Amino acid sequence: MNALAVLLLAGQASATYLYVASYSGFVSTLNLTETASGIDLDIIAQDNNCGAIPSWLTLKDDGTLICVDEGWRTWPRGTTAIYSTNDDGSLSLLSSVNDVLVGSVSTVVYGDDDSHFAIAHYAGSGISAWDIADPSVPSMIQQEIYDLEQPGADPVRQEAAHPHEVIKDPTETYILAPDLGADIVRIYSIASDATLEPVEPLEVPAGSGPRHAAFAVIDDATYLYIVNELANTILAYTVTYTESGMSFDEIYHSSIYGEDGQVPDGVTSAEILVTPDQKNVILSSRMDKSFEIPAFDGDGSVTSDTLANFAIDQSTGVPELLQTVPAGGMQPRQFSTNAEGSLVTVGLQGDGRVVVIERDVETGMLGDFVAWLDVGGEIMCVVWNEL
Numbered sequence: 001m002n003a004l005a006v007l008l009l010a011g012q013a014s015a016t017y018l019y020v021a022s023y024s025g026f027v028s029t030l031n032l033t034e035t036a037s038g039i040d041l042d043i044i045a046q047d048n049n050c051g052a053i054p055s056w057l058t059l060k061d062d063g064t065l066i067c068v069d070e071g072w073r074t075w076p077r078g079t080t081a082i083y084s085t086n087d088d089g090s091l092s093l094l095s096s097v098n099d100v101l102v103g104s105v106s107t108v109v110y111g112d113d114d115s116h117f118a119i120a121h122y123a124g125s126g127i128s129a130w131d132i133a134d135p136s137v138p139s140m141i142q143q144e145i146y147d148l149e150q151p152g153a154d155p156v157r158q159e160a161a162h163p164h165e166v167i168k169d170p171t172e173t174y175i176l177a178p179d180l181g182a183d184i185v186r187i188y189s190i191a192s193d194a195t196l197e198p199v200e201p202l203e204v205p206a207g208s209g210p211r212h213a214a215f216a217v218i219d220d221a222t223y224l225y226i227v228n229e230l231a232n233t234i235l236a237y238t239v240t241y242t243e244s245g246m247s248f249d250e251i252y253h254s255s256i257y258g259e260d261g262q263v264p265d266g267v268t269s270a271e272i273l274v275t276p277d278q279k280n281v282i283l284s285s286r287m288d289k290s291f292e293i294p295a296f297d298g299d300g301s302v303t304s305d306t307l308a309n310f311a312i313d314q315s316t317g318v319p320e321l322l323q324t325v326p327a328g329g330m331q332p333r334q335f336s337t338n339a340e341g342s343l344v345t346v347g348l349q350g351d352g353r354v355v356v357i358e359r360d361v362e363t364g365m366l367g368d369f370v371a372w373l374d375v376g377g378e379i380m381c382v383v384w385n386e387l
């Protein structure tokens with residue numbers, strides 16, 4: 001290769017950024033770079049336009065970043081901020097709305113060209129839908145607030161409806177919202193005008209507290225995995241589509257640590273994710289304090305909660321516990337992988353830290369910590385942008 005070709009290649013060198021939402025009030029951009037000795041993480045940009053406590057981030061394919069603030073400090077309203085993401089890692093604010101129903105904890109984009117997004121409002125007991133065909137003028141097209149006829153099996157946590165996440169089904173015709181308060185997964189058909197029309201929900205056992213869910217598609221089969229925050233269980237279903245909605249057959253139900261797992265008191269499980277190769281389903285558990293690991297700065301040790309890594313049987317969809325590993329600190333509220341599925345970033349709410357764990361894409365096993373950074377504040381969400 002001649003010198004010019006080398007220069008041209010270097011000019012096209014791709015970048016990997018992580019956007020991190022923290023209760024510090026900042027959305028930070030981390031520059032993730034591979035070095036001879038491992039991976040480096042550095043904060044290269046910070047923005048504070050997403051309300052007081054940014055809680056969730058969704059990156060559109062076109063590079064638009066949607067941020068929501070949970071709104072606890074500006075009750076009963078929160079903020080939504082929409083940014084364009086720049087090649088140098090910085091964010092440019094396109095618009096913000098500060099009278100959003102409180103308790104935004106998750107967003108999902110949908111519709112042609114992802115022209116819309118939905119929000120799950122945990123504290124606000126509802127969902128909303130927004131038109132962002134022009135991201136500089138977002139407009140709410142729908143808001144639903146739910147009442148419970150009576151409290152659930154856990155009267156403290158299930159005193160009201162608490163949608164905790166919004167996800168799209170693999171056919172992109174439905175949106176699902178696990179409702180921690182109502183012990184159902186709300187299901188909406190996406191109408192031609194992009195409004196969300198409720199269809200028959202999925203009921204889970206009383207007291208489960210469904211928080212997050214993830215789909216796997218393996219050959220012609222579709223599976224749904226749910227992590228239940230209150231019961232600290234994982235539920236798995238085969239999914240079939242009917243004339244009027246979706247139907248579910250339970251194929252697995254165990255503790256978050258598998259069949260024989262003993263869950264300590266005070267644990268609240270949080271995130272669940274299916275790896276890009278559909279081979280593993282990984283969930284996180286908060287406050288089990290199961291591990292004592294060497295401190296990342298080399299001084300003493302730190303206590304760590306758990307990631308539980310299940311292998312998905314490729315012919316039945318049934319998960320089987322493969323390993324439990326330290327999450328890298330306390331309260332792994334959310335985690336995500338790169339597109340290849342070879343690196344897992346964990347946002348540690350309790351420790352204000354982001355860690356990167358390597359994943360062997362052949363075996364599906366989670367391995368060592370390959371990077372860490374104290375970002376500050378309670379880390380709520382980390383998303384990847386691989387340019």
Ligand SMILES: *[C@@H]1O[C@H](CO)[C@@H](O)[C@H](O)[C@H]1NC(C)=O
Pocket residue numbers: 031032033044087088089
């Ligand atoms: C990211 O880090 C790499 C390696 O240190 C550096 O070359 C690059 O300029 C950084 N990017 C930004 C936008 O700071």
